Amino acid sequence: MKKHSTDVLVLGAGAAGLAAASKAKQLDAKNVVLLDEKEDFGGILPQCIHPGFGLQYYREDLTGPEFAIRLYEKTKSLGVKIYNSTYAMELLAQDDRRIVRAVGPEGVIEFRPKTVIFSTGARESHAFEIGIVGYRPIGVYTAGQAQTMMDLYGVMPGENVAIIGSGDVGLIMARRLALQGADVKAVIELLPYPGGLARNIQQCLIDFGIQLCLSHKATRILGKRRVRGITVIRVDENLREIEGTEFEVSCDTVIVSAGLIPRVELLERAGARMDPATRSVVVNELLETSILGVYAAGNALVINDLVDYAAIQGERAATSAVEYIRNKGSPPVDWKPVTKGRNIRFIVPHYVSGHRDVSFYGRVMQPEEEVHIKIPEIKTELHRIGVKPPEMITFTISKRKFEKLEDNRLTVSIEPVN
Amino acid sequence: MNERTQKVRMICIVCPMGCELEAVKKEGTTEIISIEGFRCPKGKEYANREIADPRRVLMTVINVKGGHLPIVSVKTAKPIPKQILVYAVRAVSKIKVDAPINAGDIIINNLLGTGIPVVATNNVGKTD
Numbered sequence: 001m002k003k004h005s006t007d008v009l010v011l012g013a014g015a016a017g018l019a020a021a022s023k024a025k026q027l028d029a030k031n032v033v034l035l036d037e038k039e040d041f042g043g044i045l046p047q048c049i050h051p052g053f054g055l056q057y058y059r060e061d062l063t064g065p066e067f068a069i070r071l072y073e074k075t076k077s078l079g080v081k082i083y084n085s086t087y088a089m090e091l092l093a094q095d096d097r098r099i100v101r102a103v104g105p106e107g108v109i110e111f112r113p114k115t116v117i118f119s120t121g122a123r124e125s126h127a128f129e130i131g132i133v134g135y136r137p138i139g140v141y142t143a144g145q146a147q148t149m150m151d152l153y154g155v156m157p158g159e160n161v162a163i164i165g166s167g168d169v170g171l172i173m174a175r176r177l178a179l180q181g182a183d184v185k186a187v188i189e190l191l192p193y194p195g196g197l198a199r200n201i202q203q204c205l206i207d208f209g210i211q212l213c214l215s216h217k218a219t220r221i222l223g224k225r226r227v228r229g230i231t232v233i234r235v236d237e238n239l240r241e242i243e244g245t246e247f248e249v250s251c252d253t254v255i256v257s258a259g260l261i262p263r264v265e266l267l268e269r270a271g272a273r274m275d276p277a278t279r280s281v282v283v284n285e286l287l288e289t290s291i292l293g294v295y296a297a298g299n300a301l302v303i304n305d306l307v308d309y310a311a312i313q314g315e316r317a318a319t320s321a322v323e324y325i326r327n328k329g330s331p332p333v334d335w336k337p338v339t340k341g342r343n344i345r346f347i348v349p350h351y352v353s354g355h356r357d358v359s360f361y362g363r364v365m366q367p368e369e370e371v372h373i374k375i376p377e378i379k380t381e382l383h384r385i386g387v388k389p390p391e392m393i394t395f396t397i398s399k400r401k402f403e404k405l406e407d408n409r410l411t412v413s414i415e416p417v418n
Numbered sequence: 419m420n421e422r423t424q425k426v427r428m429i430c431i432v433c434p435m436g437c438e439l440e441a442v443k444k445e446g447t448t449e450i451i452s453i454e455g456f457r458c459p460k461g462k463e464y465a466n467r468e469i470a471d472p473r474r475v476l477m478t479v480i481n482v483k484g485g486h487l488p489i490v491s492v493k494t495a496k497p498i499p500k501q502i503l504v505y506a507v508r509a510v511s512k513i514k515v516d517a518p519i520n521a522g523d524i525i526i527n528n529l530l531g532t533g534i535p536v537v538a539t540n541n542v543g544k545t546d
Contacts, residue, residue, distance in 0.1 A: 046540060049477045049491035055433065063477060065491050065540035069521050154479055154489035179478060179507045198436025202429035203474065207500065305434055385457065391434060 002109045008321050009100055009113035010034045010080075011088050014043020015307045016298025017119035018071040019314035020321075024117075025078035027322040032080045033111065035102055037087040041075075042068030043121050044144065045307065047151045050172055056308035067307060083109075091116065091270040093291045096329060115293045115321035118267055118281075119314055122260035122299040124169075127221065130258045132164070132230075134220045139227035143169035143257035150176055158253025162230050163187045164218045168196035168305075168390075170257020175204035185249050186211045188218045188232055190239060193367055195259070195390055197305065217241060218254075227254050260303045264296065277346035278302050284335055284351035285358045286320035287313060293324050302348045302361050305392045309361065316359070336405070341413025343368060345389070352410060354402035362393045362412065370417045377407040387414055423451060428468055430461045439465045473497030477539070478507050480525065485517030485542035492525055495535045506530055517544045 008024040010017045013036035021034040040046060045053070048064030055061055058070065076082070086104030093099075100111040124142040141149070141157055147169065149155045161182050163170045166189040174184045187205060192215050194201055205212055215235050222229040234245035262280035264272070273282040273290035281289040281296050288295050295317035298310035324330055335351035338360075347362040364387045373382040373393060378401050387393060422445040430437040439455040453465045467473065475497050479489040498506060506529055515525060519542045526536040 046491075049479065049493070049539060051475050051477065051493065063491065063493055063539040066521055069541060151479055151491060152487065152489070154481060179476075179503065180511075181504075181507075197434050198429045198438070199431040199434065201436075203431045206429075207474070391436070 001107070004033070004109055004111050005031070006033045006111055006113045007031045007325055008033070008115050008117065008318065009111050010117045010119060010318075011100070012036060012043060012119040012121055012298070012300065013038075013041040013072075013075075013082065013084075014119060014121050014298060014310070015045060015067065015071065016121075016300070016310040016314035016317075017043070017117070018068070018075045019311035020117045020119055020297055020318040021080040022071070022075045022078050023315040023318035024322055025075075025080055027319060029318075029322050029325065033113075034075065034080050034082045035086045035088055035104075036082070036084055039085050041072045041082070041084070047144075047147045048172075049151045050175075053307045056306065057311050064307075071311070088120075088266060091266045091291075091294070093270050093294065096292055098291075098293055113293075114325050115295065117314070117317045117321060118264060118289075118294070118296045118300045119298045119310075119317075120263045120266075120300040122262050122303060124260055125256070125258040127164070127254070127256045127258075130165070130256070132218055132221055132256075134222065135224050137221065137223040137225055137227045139223070139253045140221060141253070141255055143167065143173045143255050146173050146253075146255050147176070150180070156180060156182065157255070158227075158251070159183065160185060160251040161253045161255060162218075162249045162251040163255045163257060164230070165189065165257040165259070166194040166196050166201075166212065167257040167259055168200055170255060171196040171200040171204040173255055173257070174210050175208060178208040178210060182253075184208070184210045185251050186213050186232075188216045188230075188249075189214050190217050190235060191215070192237070193388065193390075195257070197390055198388075219246075221254055222248070227252055230254055260299060262300045262303065264300055267291070267294070267296070270294075275346065275348075275350065277340075278348060282350045283348065284333075285349045285353060285356065286323075286330075287317040287349065288320055288324075288330065292330060293321070295320055302346070304361070305390075309392070309394065312359070313361075334408075336407075336409050338410045338412060341374070341411045343371075343387075343414035344412055347412050352402070354405050355399065357396055357398050359396045360394065360412070364389055364393065364414055368414060368416065371414050372417055374413050374415050375410055377410050378402060378404045383417065421445075426469060428465065430456065430464050432460045432464050437461050441465050441469055443469055472500040474500050474503060476503055476506050476510075476536075478510055480510060481514040482519060482542050483514055483516050484545055485519065486545055487540075487542050490515070490519045490542045491539045492536050493539050494529060495537050498529065498532050498534055502530060502532070510536055517542050
């Protein structure tokens with residue numbers, strides 16, 4: 001077995017990982033290694049062929065592959081060592097030692113990194129996770145699978161399509177399928193509001209006359225060999241099925257777009273503290289997990305709306321990792337917990353020191369108009385015209401603001417403007 | 419004079435904020451009387467454009483011969499009129515290119531007489 005000491009080991013060469021690896025190099029980390037399970041770099045970016053990437057990070061409107069190429073070229077030119085087709089199997093962490101075992105084309109490699117950044121992305125929820133019953137006919141895909149088929153391999157998943165769930169990837173696939181000549185019958189959403197961004201409702205559904213059925217539940221996939229339809233029923237405000245409202249949508253393909261789940265199993269197994277709200281790890285403002293010297297960024301940390309956030313988190317994690325190496329560990333800090341107040345589903349990071357600027361990423365539970373994001377302990381009130389669960393709330397609190405902090409905690413809540 | 423007006427509702431697609439815009443225009447024309455609901459100048463600009471000449475950037479994939487991937491993603495270099503999107507996809511889909519392709523390569527010089535080129539957005543290397 002090959003053994004390999006590194007300063008920074010980055011797992012996953014998507015937006016967060018590429019940004020992390022290049023940032024670490026720019027900050028003079030000597031030995032930066034980037035692993036990816038795929039043959040190619042970019043994570044999910046190469047199959048996201050639509051524009052809308054990089055407006056913040058590059059101040060330019062790029063497609064997914066263009067964003068990936070730009071980040072990759074920088075990473076390569078800085079001298080990051082990249083291992084493709086290499087899968088991280090295990091993280092072992094004890095005191096201040098970390099071991100990552102991975103398997104690649106040349107067999108098992110054991111990395112002994114000073115720091116590890118998890119930029120492992122997310123996986124998709126599938127049909128069985130959202131309570132849809134039926135046989136297992138051909139023609140059921142997650143939105144990301146359909147995207148891989150169409151936009152990496154040029155294969156149409158089907159001709160008549162029903163989409164279950166209105167997450168952004170599902171909406172984007174509704175448009176892609178419609179553009180390529182498929183008949184997209186409907187997008188079925190259980191909740192009374194869409195799961196994806198409003199702009200995607202406009203440019204992916206309204207533009208193509210695709211029907212969005214809010215407060216509707218897909219209950220069954222019909223067909224034994226090939227999908228021949230789905231059954232759909234209306235639900236009330238408590239998400240209970242309304243009897244007598246059931247109908248069938250005939251289709252040969254079902255695409256499930258039911259959200260993303262961070263891929264942090266290795267961290268969980270290694271004993272990292274988890275947050276059930278994000279289904280990922282608990283982190284402080286350095287994006288450091290409860291395991292010393294191990295960081296998380298991008299969709300592995302929190303499901304982001306924008307690739308730009310993933311890249312920025314990657315850079316934050318890399319900066320922290322390089323500081324860790326320089327200081328030979330994390331200096332002792334009196335971490336103050338960030339607690340969830342009214343209408344907050346999750347908020348990341350979970351701990352702050354008050355000694356540096358902190359960018360927060362969160363989501364609300366309910367849509368609301370005219371609100372303040374309130375943090376009473378530092379007398380902060382940020383106005384928002386509206387908040388919706390599909391739209392991440394982001395804000396940065398400057399170090400100066402934390403000087404007012406009297407309590408030993410922060411509470412973030414959404415309060416109506418009066 | 420009896421000039422009737424018409425309300426047009428739309429969601430701004432410029433950024434993830436998703437502002438709900440409402441424009442009032444003279445019925446049957448593209449003459450705008452008022453626009454409401456935008457939170458930045460880009461939103462107002464979008465509503466104006468959306469009524470006068472709605473456009474979208476087109477993205478699709480085209481076949482590649484002899485490449486490490488069977489297709490390459492492409493986009494129009496500028497937004498094209500919304501009503502020709504579907505025809506444009508059909509026209510672009512017929513094309514087959516030879517590897518290697520680099521992001522930024524021009525695939526079509528002038529798409530359906532719009533004067534707008536179609537460019538590759540990914541690299542596809544030659545198979546050995």
